[in-house]
Amino acid sequence: MTSSQSRDSLLRTDLFGRTLTSPLILASGILGTTKSLLKRLGEIGAGAVTIKSISVAPRAGHPNPTVLSFGPGMINAVGYSNPGLKKACEEYADLSDVACPVIGSLIGTKAEEFAQVAAAFSLLDFAAIEIPISCPHTPGYGKLARQDTPEAVLEILSIVSGETDKPLFIKVPAAAQNLSELVDASDQGGAAGITAVNTIGPGMLINIDARRPYLGFGIGGVSGPALKPLAVSATYAINEQAPHLPIIGTGGVMNGRDAIELIMAGATGVGMGTAVLDRGIEAFAVIADEMAEWMRDNDISNLNEIRGAAHAK
Ligand SMILES: Cc1cc2nc3c(=O)[nH]c(=O)nc-3n(C[C@H](O)[C@H](O)[C@H](O)COP(=O)(O)O)c2cc1C
Incomplete structure (x- = not known):
């Protein structure tokens, strides 16, 4: 009787102790900059929203x-x-009117910074x-600071979990050669789950008329459909290795079929960035409808029925 099931009952998902x-x-990094935008996303039906990554000191970022x-x-x-x-x-002091769970995103260049942001986020x-x-x-963060090593993951998790009891998700790089070590370190360090993946890079595109790279910083990270196979394979590998760790599969989800694909790879949550920049915030409603339609057409009444379905049994 899935044909009459509501979208919400089809898509309901348990993650970090919330439904x-x-x-x-x-x-993270897509519209999550103000509380009013988070509120709007909650109203439109986002399952959860991640804020823009926050450092201790304000950052201007790279040039345009x-x-x-x-x-x-x-x-x-x-x-x-x-x-x-x-x-x-100040911006996120009162999240009571955001209709969905909000995920904080924490960055630092050294131990004290991770500790300071974690302590503040904890409140x-x-x-x-x-x-x-x-x-x-x-520079100073992520891959360019060698934070993508198992040793760094263990150290960062130990610092952050010393300041907060909140569930922690480690966001791993795309196409990481050491993915299984990063997953082991996340697990040993007490992470509640993994977000897979970040943009892949460094990438570069050159404006041949100007004879210069397009981006102000020269190099950048690639997202969207070009990233999807890497997000799917990382999600699949993590789920194979550590089936008890929930995964927020992220990378190149542009429609409902892409989201179902990540769930079949083993994801519990499905992150969306480029689709929201491309299709607007309505993407959350449209893609949820597309997922629900596929589920009704295929007699699936709950995402748990297809989670990890692509794994050889
Ligand atoms: C414009 C832009 C800004 C981003 N900023 C952040 C950020 O601040 N922190 C972060 O963890 N990831 C950031 N990301 C990466 C995304 O959260 C996501 O992992 C990546 O874009 C892959 O998903 P997608 O293909 O759905 O966009 C950013 C991506 C884009 C396109």
């Missing part, structure tokens, strides 16, 4: 242009522009905290 109306989650669309995706070098911890705590109404160790284009 989400849909697995579709706003990825910072984002460029190309055929199969986008390349960006935003460079973690953000208002800093003090302003962010906010975030349902979980995501820690990207994987940005491919911002």
Whole structure:
């Protein structure tokens, strides 16, 4: 009797101890900059929303242009522009009118910074905290600071979990050669789950008329459809290795079929960034409808019936 089931009952998803109306989650860095936008996303039916990554001090980010669309995706070098911890705590002080869970995103260059942001986030109404160790284009952070090693993951998790009891998600790089070690370290360090993946990079596109790279910073991270196979394979591999760790599969989800694909790879939540920049915030409603329609057509009444379905049994 799935044909009459409502979208919400088809898509209901349990993640970080909360029940989400849909697995579709706003990825970090996309519109998550103000509370009013988070509120709007909650109203439109996002399952959860992730805020822009926050550092202790405000960051201007990289010079313009910072984002460029190309055929199969986008390349960006935003460079973690953000208002800093003090302003962010003011902005997100009261999240009671955001209809869906909010995920904090925490970045730092050294131990004290991770500790300071974690302690402040602990007092906010975030349902979980995501820690990207994987940005491919911002000096001092992520891959450019070698935060994408198992040793760094263990150290960061130990610092952050010393300051907060909130569920922690490690956001891993795309196409990581050491993915299984990063997953082991996340698990041993007490992470509640993994977000897979960040943009892949460094990438570069050159404006041949100007004879210069398009992006102000030169290199950037690639997102959107070009990234999807890497997000699917990372999600599949993590689920195979650590089936008990929930995954927020992220990368190239542009429609309902893409979201179902990540769930069949083993994802519990499905992050969306480029689709929201491309299709607007309505993407959350449209893609949820597309998922529900596919489920009704295929007699699936609950996402648990297809989670991990692509794995050889
Ligand atoms: C313009 C832009 C800004 C981003 N900023 C952040 C960020 O601040 N923190 C972060 O963890 N990821 C950031 N990301 C990566 C996304 O959260 C996501 O992992 C990536 O874009 C892949 O998903 P997508 O293909 O659905 O866009 C950013 C991506 C884009 C396109």
